[in-house]
Amino acid sequence: MKKLFIAAATVAVIFITSCKPESFKDFESNSAFSVSKLQGTWKVTKVTQTDEFAASKGFPYKTLDLTSLMKQNEITLTFAATAGAPTTYTINYGTAAKLLGVTNGNWQLDNLEQPQKLDLASGTDTAKLTMANYSLLANNKLMLIQQKKQGNKLVLSYTYEFSKN
Amino acid sequence: MKKIFLIALLAISAHWANAQFTTFTLSPGTFTAEDEVTITADVTGTGMAGEADAYIWIFCNSNAAGFVAKDGIVNGSWGNSSALAKMTRIAANKFTFKFVGVDMFVLAPAELKHFAFLIKSQNGSKQTQDAPAQAFEPLVFVPTVTRVFPSRIGKGDAVTVYFHQNLATNDADKRMTPVSFVMSVYDINNNQVGSEVTVPVTNEGDKVFSNTFFPATLFNVPAATKLGKLRFRIKGTGLDVNGQPINVETANSEKPFDL
Numbered sequence: 001m002k003k004l005f006i007a008a009a010t011v012a013v014i015f016i017t018s019c020k021p022e023s024f025k026d027f028e029s030n031s032a033f034s035v036s037k038l039q040g041t042w043k044v045t046k047v048t049q050t051d052e053f054a055a056s057k058g059f060p061y062k063t064l065d066l067t068s069l070m071k072q073n074e075i076t077l078t079f080a081a082t083a084g085a086p087t088t089y090t091i092n093y094g095t096a097a098k099l100l101g102v103t104n105g106n107w108q109l110d111n112l113e114q115p116q117k118l119d120l121a122s123g124t125d126t127a128k129l130t131m132a133n134y135s136l137l138a139n140n141k142l143m144l145i146q147q148k149k150q151g152n153k154l155v156l157s158y159t160y161e162f163s164k165n
Numbered sequence: 166m167k168k169i170f171l172i173a174l175l176a177i178s179a180h181w182a183n184a185q186f187t188t189f190t191l192s193p194g195t196f197t198a199e200d201e202v203t204i205t206a207d208v209t210g211t212g213m214a215g216e217a218d219a220y221i222w223i224f225c226n227s228n229a230a231g232f233v234a235k236d237g238i239v240n241g242s243w244g245n246s247s248a249l250a251k252m253t254r255i256a257a258n259k260f261t262f263k264f265v266g267v268d269m270f271v272l273a274p275a276e277l278k279h280f281a282f283l284i285k286s287q288n289g290s291k292q293t294q295d296a297p298a299q300a301f302e303p304l305v306f307v308p309t310v311t312r313v314f315p316s317r318i319g320k321g322d323a324v325t326v327y328f329h330q331n332l333a334t335n336d337a338d339k340r341m342t343p344v345s346f347v348m349s350v351y352d353i354n355n356n357q358v359g360s361e362v363t364v365p366v367t368n369e370g371d372k373v374f375s376n377t378f379f380p381a382t383l384f385n386v387p388a389a390t391k392l393g394k395l396r397f398r399i400k401g402t403g404l405d406v407n408g409q410p411i412n413v414e415t416a417n418s419e420k421p422f423d424l
Contacts, residue, residue, distance in 0.1 A: 049323055051315035059306040061314055066323050069377045097379035101321050148319070148424055150193050151201065155317040156424065 035112060037137040039081045042162035047072040047099070052147075053155040066158075071096040077162065079107060089120055099158060100127045100146065118144060132159070140164040186211060186283060186293040190353050194393070194421025195317060198266035198274040198301045206284055209258045211293040213284050219260045220246035222283050225270045227298065229278040237269045237280075243289045252284065260284065266301055277301045308332055311418040313395070319424030320350075320380045320392045328399045328415070330372040341401035341413040343374045350384045350422075353393040359384035366399070374399070380422075392422040 047066045055062045067073050074094030080087045089107040091100060105122035109115035115134070120127040132143035142162040147154055189206040196202050204221070208214055223237035241247030252260035266277050279300045285292040302316075312327040326346055333339045349361045362383055366374040380386060380395070396419050403413040 049315060051317075053316045054306075057304060057306070059316075061312070064314055064323075064325060064377075066377070069325075070323050070379065097323060097382065099321065099323060099379070148317075148322075150317055150423055153200075156315050156322065 033113060033115065033134050033137070035081045035084050035086060035109070037134075038079045038086075038142070040164055041076050041078040042142055042164050044072050044075040044077070044160060045163050046159075046161040048159045048161075050157045050159065051155075052157055053150075053153075056154075066099075070099065072099070072160075085112065091120075100160075101125060102127045129160075184294050186296045187355075189296060190393070191299060191421075193317070193423045195302055195423050196266075197304055198272075198277040199304070201263055201265050204262045204264075204282065205255075205259070206252070206261070206293075207259050208284055208293055211284075212291045213286070213293050214258055216286060216291060217254065218287065219252045219254070219284050220250040220287050221252055221262045222246070222250070222285050222292075223264070223269060223280060224282070225266070225272070225280045226276075226278050227281055229298075232276065232278045233272075235270050235272065237264070237282075238271060239264075239269065243285075246285065246287045246289075251287075274301070274304045310334075310338070311397070311399075311415075313420040317423040318380075318395070318420065319422060320386050320390075322380070322424065323377060324380055324395070325375055325377040326395075326397050328366065328374040330374065333415075335415075337403060337413050338399075338415050341399075341403045341415075343368075343399050343401040345400045346376045346397050347400055347414075348378075348383075348395065348397040350380060350386065350395050351393050353391050355393060358386055358390055358392065363400070394422060395420045 044067070047070070049064045049066050051062055054060075071094065074096045076092045078090045080089065086107045086109060088105065090104045091102065093103070100120065102120050102122035102125050105120065107121070108119050110117040115131055118129045118131055120129065127146060129144040129146050132145055136143055140163060142164070144160045144162070146158045146160070148156040188209065189204055192203045192205070193200065208216070208219065213219055221237075222240055222243075224234065225237070226232035226234045228234075239247055239249035241250060252262045254260055266280065267274060270277060270280075279298040281296050281298045283293050283295050308329065310329055310332045312329065314325040314327065315322070318324050326348070328343055330339065330343065343366045345363045345365050347361060347363050350358050352358050364376045364378060366376060369375055380392065386392060396417050398417045399415045401413050403411055405411045
């Protein structure tokens, strides 16, 4: 009995002493975003068309990969900025369909520190995009979503995935 | 001479009997029984031309097998339309009216197949012909021989047309070897925009064929033009009774532009 107690106590001591504080990563706040991370030329890697009406009803046929179907991987998007503020953009479509509907003009963010919306203006036209997850920027990746509504109902969206060298 | 007159009279009567009121648009172009629909009608050249006030007479499921036909709750009586049926005048001879199917007919979405309407004076002394039946989109997925993706389209969207040959019921459609889609687009006034275009099919396997295109450039749609509908059919080859090759075409399918 005494031996059993000693063995149990030894095991307990080993477990307790093996415990050590876990190191947590430093919290990275949204302020980690900066316009300079968007600056430069981005190349489209994937474009997905989502039938939001079909998705909301649980229908089959919800998404379609347009990347090669519409030659979307030929597209490059270049953001310019001055003193930490957005200025101009240029989209080179190559032979791809111009789904975004704009080619060049001024771009702007709804918030320079924690942006959610990104507008590409060109004359009277504006492509209104949503930034999906800008923590991706740390890996030189960017995801923008274009949503289309019928009245107040979201019925269609395009998800653009970019990468930057 | 009398016979010629009678034949002409009969022909005119038959034409009048079959004539429908078609100078209207629906927004959105595709809608379920739960969506708000706006009817915009132009009564020029009808019995209602020149009237200051117009009332809608709306009804559902007329001649739809398995569905109960019903009048809209706003109609009132033929000789005295309800004030709720009064349309909004937006210009001379132009009127609009908004409604939601399930509310207008007090029926569940599954009980609504289509609706139609005419436009009348409040006392019923003047009226247009009936508009053709306008289908409510089902709230459950119904497989069809032809399909358009996505379900809501605009001229600036990627549009994919599909031919599900495995669902075809017509023998010629079932046996054909699909070669191309023949497509055309029409503006909101039903005028063809650009020319008819023939594009090759992509064989996706399992007797499914498709083509993806960008309407704005495929049909050279002017920037200011709003498209009303897409019309397409599938062209292919088959064999006649002697085993000789023949050209085969499906019937046309149509899809409204919504965005």
